[in-house]
Each structure stands twice: as structure tokens, then as C-alpha cells.
Amino acid sequence: MHTNQSKQTDKALLDLILLGHVNETAVSIVAANLQAIMGLNTDIRPVLDKPDYAYVPGRNQFDAAKIIKTLCSITDGAPLKLGLIESDLCSPILTFVYGESQLGGKAALVSLHRLSAEDPAVTYQRIAKISLHEVGHLLGIKHCWKTTCLMKHSSDLEPLDSLSLYFCSACEYEIKRHLETLINRDI
Amino acid sequence: MSSAMQIMVVDDEENICEALAAWFQKDGYWVETAGSGPEALERMQQKPCDVYLVDIKMPGMDGLELLARLKEKQPDVDVIMITAHGSIQTAVEAMKRGACDYLCKPFDPDQLSLLMERVIASKALRDENIALREQLAEQRETIFEGFVAQSETMQKVFSIIEDVAPSSAPVLITGETGVGKELIAHTIHTHSEQSYGPFVAINCGALSETLLESEIFGHERGAFTGAAKARRGRLEMANNGTLFLDEVGEISTKMQVSLLRALEEKKFERLGGSRAIETNFRLISATHQDLPQLIKENQFREDFFYRINVITVPVAPLRERLEDVPALADHFLERYVQETGKRMEGFTQRALGMLMSYSWPGNVRELRNVIERAVVIARGRMIGAKELTFLNTPGAECQLGTLTLKEVEISHVRAALEACNWNISRAAKQLGIDRSTLNRKIKRYHMTRP
Ligand SMILES: Nc1ncnc2c1ncn2[C@@H]1O[C@H](COP(=O)(O)OP(=O)(O)OP(=O)(O)O)[C@@H](O)[C@H]1O
Numbered sequence: 001m002h003t004n005q006s007k008q009t010d011k012a013l014l015d016l017i018l019l020g021h022v023n024e025t026a027v028s029i030v031a032a033n034l035q036a037i038m039g040l041n042t043d044i045r046p047v048l049d050k051p052d053y054a055y056v057p058g059r060n061q062f063d064a065a066k067i068i069k070t071l072c073s074i075t076d077g078a079p080l081k082l083g084l085i086e087s088d089l090c091s092p093i094l095t096f097v098y099g100e101s102q103l104g105g106k107a108a109l110v111s112l113h114r115l116s117a118e119d120p121a122v123t124y125q126r127i128a129k130i131s132l133h134e135v136g137h138l139l140g141i142k143h144c145w146k147t148t149c150l151m152k153h154s155s156d157l158e159p160l161d162s163l164s165l166y167f168c169s170a171c172e173y174e175i176k177r178h179l180e181t182l183i184n185r186d187i
Numbered sequence: 188m189s190s191a192m193q194i195m196v197v198d199d200e201e202n203i204c205e206a207l208a209a210w211f212q213k214d215g216y217w218v219e220t221a222g223s224g225p226e227a228l229e230r231m232q233q234k235p236c237d238v239y240l241v242d243i244k245m246p247g248m249d250g251l252e253l254l255a256r257l258k259e260k261q262p263d264v265d266v267i268m269i270t271a272h273g274s275i276q277t278a279v280e281a282m283k284r285g286a287c288d289y290l291c292k293p294f295d296p297d298q299l300s301l302l303m304e305r306v307i308a309s310k311a312l313r314d315e316n317i318a319l320r321e322q323l324a325e326q327r328e329t330i331f332e333g334f335v336a337q338s339e340t341m342q343k344v345f346s347i348i349e350d351v352a353p354s355s356a357p358v359l360i361t362g363e364t365g366v367g368k369e370l371i372a373h374t375i376h377t378h379s380e381q382s383y384g385p386f387v388a389i390n391c392g393a394l395s396e397t398l399l400e401s402e403i404f405g406h407e408r409g410a411f412t413g414a415a416k417a418r419r420g421r422l423e424m425a426n427n428g429t430l431f432l433d434e435v436g437e438i439s440t441k442m443q444v445s446l447l448r449a450l451e452e453k454k455f456e457r458l459g460g461s462r463a464i465e466t467n468f469r470l471i472s473a474t475h476q477d478l479p480q481l482i483k484e485n486q487f488r489e490d491f492f493y494r495i496n497v498i499t500v501p502v503a504p505l506r507e508r509l510e511d512v513p514a515l516a517d518h519f520l521e522r523y524v525q526e527t528g529k530r531m532e533g534f535t536q537r538a539l540g541m542l543m544s545y546s547w548p549g550n551v552r553e554l555r556n557v558i559e560r561a562v563v564i565a566r567g568r569m570i571g572a573k574e575l576t577f578l579n580t581p582g583a584e585c586q587l588g589t590l591t592l593k594e595v596e597i598s599h600v601r602a603a604l605e606a607c608n609w610n611i612s613r614a615a616k617q618l619g620i621d622r623s624t625l626n627r628k629i630k631r632y633h634m635t636r637p
């Protein structure tokens with residue numbers, strides 16, 4: 001397939017925003033994967049406070065939607081924001097979420113809470129996969145039914161682990177297309 | 188997942204509506220939300236949905252009442268109740284009254300996926316859309332099979348596809364049988380905005396006129412003898428997806444009029460029905476015929492032609508782009524090797540030469556079949572001339588295209604020699620010439636025994 005080389009730009013397109021303390025290795029792995037696999041220039045921003053405003057007392061979790069709204073209200077920096085948090089996330093309808101994202105929007109969020117495995121390499125892979133998936137949604141990509149594609153919806157760790165770190169050709173094509181639009185809009 | 192499916196979420200809590208709508212959108216569904224029972228009913232009048240997710244506890248009209256009203260207006264509708272802990276009793280009551288399932292919020296992410304799969308499966312069964320489901324499943328398998336485009340002409344086709352796919356403009360693909368028209372239609376679909384919707388294909392040449400008409404438009408119960416049940420047509424199935432009209436030149440001018448209307452107004456009626464059904468799809472047509480010529484002969488309507496032919500993708504016959512042959516051969520070899528588990532490494536020079544000097548009247552499909560056969564009969568690691576002897580069957584070379592007489596002669600002589608294992612007398616006999624003539628040709632064309 002022939003594709004146009006995307007326009008080079010040094011400006012970051014995505015800011016990684018840490019909500020409270022987040023494992024440093026995980027942060028750099030996420031940044032590296034966004035850069036390498038999606039071609040997304042990524043900046044790591046200074047750590048923010050833990051989002052107490054989104055705490056759901058009865059469930060000992062944080063409401064992902066509320067945090068995303070706050071991330072959206074940040075006006076400076078890159079056009080896309082990805083929040084990383086170590087605490088457990090939930091949504092008004094779901095008992096938990098690994099991550100959450102606005103489809104074709106501005107902000108996404110990933111929790112490390114349920115992703116740890118005995119082998120740290122597996123843990124980091126899970127974090128990278130969920131992050132790439134949620135950022136895919138940010139770029140407007142919906143779920144993919146290709147069994148090996150990162151945009152396939154995984155509601156459990158087992159299917160997540162069976163994915164490789166790739167988007168299928170159709171999703172990759174769409175990602176490129178949306179990124180180009182974003183870059184052109186941004187310069 | 189079929190995005191032809193339309194979902195409405197009814198809940199008085201806005202954040203619940205939002206969260207569910209976002210979840211369904213990511214899965215490719217079309218979702219609407221309503222904040223109350225009356226609002227849902229009003230929306231239903233304008234545009235009925237297939238599935239309703241209804242909160243049981245709402246001020247004013249509650250979930251149970253809304254369920255009854257929905258069922259009254261649209262008996263085959265699927266209603267899923269949303270409950271909170273503590274009101275499960277009511278949910279069970281709702282099931283008795285015709286709700287198809289319930290969810291207890293907050294629910295497990297897996298529960299929601301599974302529930303939707305169940306709803307789709309039962310819905311597909313009910314609509315007798317099994318064929319469509321199978322087709323969708325098959326489409327998932329084959330779409331990413333890969334599209335080989337080595338030659339400059341196919342590269343051009345590819346860049347047209349890339350350019351037009353994201354728009355929703357109608358596309359007409361022209362070319363001989365087996366050149367890859369359907370594959371191109373698929374590729375356009377997967378790269379389009381509608382890629383999450385269904386790809387619904389219909390071969391207009393394969394059905395009689397009446398059958399084709401009810402296949403396309405669907406019919407109401409009793410529309411004609413034998414129409415015991417109402418049936419959805421392809422126009423409906425293709426909603427939010429792509430409709431592929433293969434062999435569009437075979438459609439009668441009468442049906443072209445009805446189709447033209449459906450395309451322009453984005454709505455139509457089933458046979459024997461009077462209710463206007465809305466549908467929105469991208470149209471891709473294909474033909475091996477010369478439509479402008481058919482128009483001159485009054486076999487095809489000019490207005491319909493302009494409607495379906497906004498963008499033309501002409502696909503050259505394989506003999507005019509022989510550079511694609513080696514790449515295609517490798518592509519199919521890889522595929523059949525995977526399927527059969529045989530260890531094969533490639534083609535001998537001689538075999539490639541034979542593939543390159545054949546005229547491929549059946550185009551890529553014929554090449555595919557040839558490779559499949561060769562893999563089946565191959566004994567060694569390479570596909571050699573021996574595995575391709577059947578290329579030489581008489582009559583296969585009826586469309587010689589751009590090959591020169593000399594090229595045709597070379598390939599024909601070589602094939603005869605291979606077939607007879609280089610026994611000069613037998614090959615000469617098969618070719619209908621004498622030994623000395625054959626020997627002269629072997630010398631002149633520098634042919635050597637493998
Ligand atoms: N460029 C290509 N790359 C890979 N496979 C191809 C290519 N072109 C065609 N094929 C394969 O060749 C076969 C025939 O293609 P297809 O069915 O799309 O042809 P068609 O033009 O629709 O034929 P018909 O007019 O007879 O319906 C299919 O198996 C298809 O996958």
C-alpha cells in the first residue's frame with residue numbers, strides 16, 4: 001500500500017499526564033510505544049495531584065469520566081492528553097475499566113491497577129497495549145474485530161495478553177489518516 | 188458486530204446515558220439517548236431503533252411502562268432493562284413481560300459485551316439473516332488477505348482506492364472476469380467510513396429478475412405467492428455499510444428505475460409494501476460489460492449509469508500487467524502452503540517463465556486456481572514446469588491479448604516439451620509439426636532441457 005510520508009513535526013501531539021505517583025519505567029515505556037508504534041510525538045508532563053475530586057467512596061475507585069473531563073480542561077500543551085494513574089478506575093456503568101477514552105476527542109486515561117503480572121515485562125506490555133488502544137480511540141478509531149489487532153476490545157487480561165503490539169493494516173491506515181489531519185490542523 | 192443495529196439508551200441520569208452511548212459507539216453501533224420514557228417514544232415515532240436499553244427507575248413513566256409501550260408499537264423490538272442492586276425483582280418481572288434481558292448496574296465489562304453478542308445473534312436468527320451473518324464472518328476472514336499491486340497500473344488503482352475510500356461517492360469497477368473487482372470493492376469498504384457496517388454483496392447476474400428484485404428490495408408478507416413471511420432486502424441489510432452490486436449490467440432497465448429512486452431518495456418500499464424504509468449505504472458496482480455500449484443499445488439507462496459511475500476504477504486484465512504475475516503467484520503460494528501445511532519454497536525459473544508467457548483469460552482467479560492445483564500435486568520443494576503442464580490445455584489460450592505471436596509460440600512449444608518430458612518425437616506430434624521443425628525452433632529460441 002502506498003502511503004504518504006506524514007509531515008514531520010517536532011511539536012508533541014500528546015502529553016502524558018501523571019496523576020499522583022506513577023511507576024517511572026511504565027511511563028517511559030508508554031511514551032516510547034506511542035512514539036514508535038503510532039508515530040505520535042509524546043511529552044511527559046510534571047506530576048499532578050491524585051484526583052480526589054473523582055474518588056468514589058463506596059467503591060474505593062476513581063471515576064474515569066470525571067478525570068477525563070478535568071484533563072480536557074487543560075488548555076496548554078499538546079492537543080491530546082493521556083492520563084496515567086496507579087489507582088483503580090470505574091465508570092458509572094462498569095465495575096472497573098482498564099482505561100477510558102473519548103472517541104475522536106481530546107483526553108484518555110489508563111490505570112495500572114489491574115494490569116500487574118508476575119513477570120514485569122508482561123505488566124509493561126499490558127500497560128502499553130491499553131495505552132495504544134485508548135489513544136487509538138482518541139484518534140477516532142472504533143473497535144476492530146481482527147483478533148490480533150490492538151483495537152480489538154479486551155474485557156479481560158487473557159485476551160489482552162494474546163494481542164501483539166500491532167494494529168491491523170486497516171486500523172494502522174486509519175490512524176495515519178487521522179494523525180495527518182491532526183498535524184495539519186495543528187500547524 | 189453490525190452497525191446496521193441501532194440502539195437507544197433511555198435513562199434519566201445523564202452520565203449513565205453518556206457512558207453507555209460512548210461504549211456502544213466504540214463498538215461501532217449507532218446510538219441515541221433519551222432522558223425519559225416519553226422522549227424515547229417520541230423518538231421512536233421518528234426513527235425506530237432495534238434495541239432499547241431502559242432504566243427501570245425513572246421519574247414519570249417508569250421502565251416497565253415504557254417496555255409495554257415499546258412492545259405495543261414495535262412487537263419485535265429488543266428491550267434490555269437496566270436495574271440497580273435491589274430492584275432485581277422488577278427486572279425479573281420485566282423479563283416476564285417481554286424484556287429480553289437485564290443488566291444490573293454497575294456491570295462487569297464482559298457482561299455487556301456478551302449480552303450484546305447474544306442480542307445480535309438472536310436478532311440475526313429471527314430476521315433469517317443467517318446468510319448475512321455468515322457473510323460477515325467470512326468477510327472478517329478474507330478482507331486482509333492482501334491486495335497485490337506490483338505493476339504501475341495496479342499501483343494507480345490502489346491510489347484511486349485510497350483517495351476515494353474515505354468519501355461515500357459511488358464507485359464503478361470495470362474489468363474482465365477474475366481481475367479482482369470484488370476484492371477491490373472489499374478493500375474500498377474496509378478503508379471507508381462505513382468499514383464497521385456490513386459489506387453486502389449481490390450478484391445481479393446469478394438470479395432471475397423477480398428473485399433479484401425481492402433479494403434487493405425485500406418483500407412484505409403475501410407480496411407474491413410463496414412470500415409467506417416478510418423479508419428484509421439487501422438495501423436494508425446494507426444500511427450504514429456498503430452495497431456491492433456485482434454484474435450491474437445484468438439489471439433490467441425496469442429495476443434500474445426503482446434502484447435509481449432508492450439511491451436518490453435514500454428510501455424505498457419492500458415489494459408489496461407501502462411503508463417507506465430509510466437506508467443509507469455506499470454503493471459500489473462492478474461489471475465486465477461495456478455499459479456505454481449497452482446504453483446505446485437501450486439495454487442500460489443513462490441516468491442510472493451516471494448515478495452509479497461517479498468514480499470509475501478500471502482494472503486491466505492480467506495479460507496487460509504481467510509484472511503482477513510473480514508477486515501474485517508468491518502470494519497465492521504462501522496462502523496455499525499455509526492451508527495445506529506443505530513446505531514449498533517457490534517457483535523454478537522455468538515455471539515462472541511459463542506463468543509469465545501465459546495469457547490468463549481467467550485473469551487472477553485462474554492464476555489462483557493454477558497455483559492451488561500446483562501446490563496440491565507438487566512433490567518437491569519447488570513448483571516447476573511439471574506442476575504447470577495443465578496450463579497448456581487446448582483452448583485455454585483463446586484471449587491472447589498483447590502477447591506477440593513469437594511469445595505465444597515460445598510458451599506453447601515449451602509447454603508441449605515439458606508435457607512430453609522433452610521427448611522430441613512426442614512433442615512434435617502433439618504440436619502437429621515434424622521433428623526437424625521442432626528442433627529448429629528449440630535452437631532458434633534457445634530452449635534447453637531442465
Ligand atoms: N490484486 C490482487 N491481489 C490478491 N488477490 C487478488 C488480486 N486480484 C484478484 N485476486 C484474487 O483473485 C480472485 C478473483 O478475484 P475477484 O473475485 O475479486 O474477481 P472479479 O473481478 O470479481 O471476478 P468476476 O467478474 O468473475 O466476479 C479472488 O480470490 C481474489 O482474492
Ligand SMILES: [Mg+2]
Binds near residue numbers: 368369433
Ligand atoms: Mg466478482
Ligand SMILES: [Zn+2]
Binds near residue numbers: 133137143152153213
Ligand atoms: Zn476500546
Ligand SMILES: [Zn+2]
Binds near residue numbers: 144169171172
Ligand atoms: Zn484493527
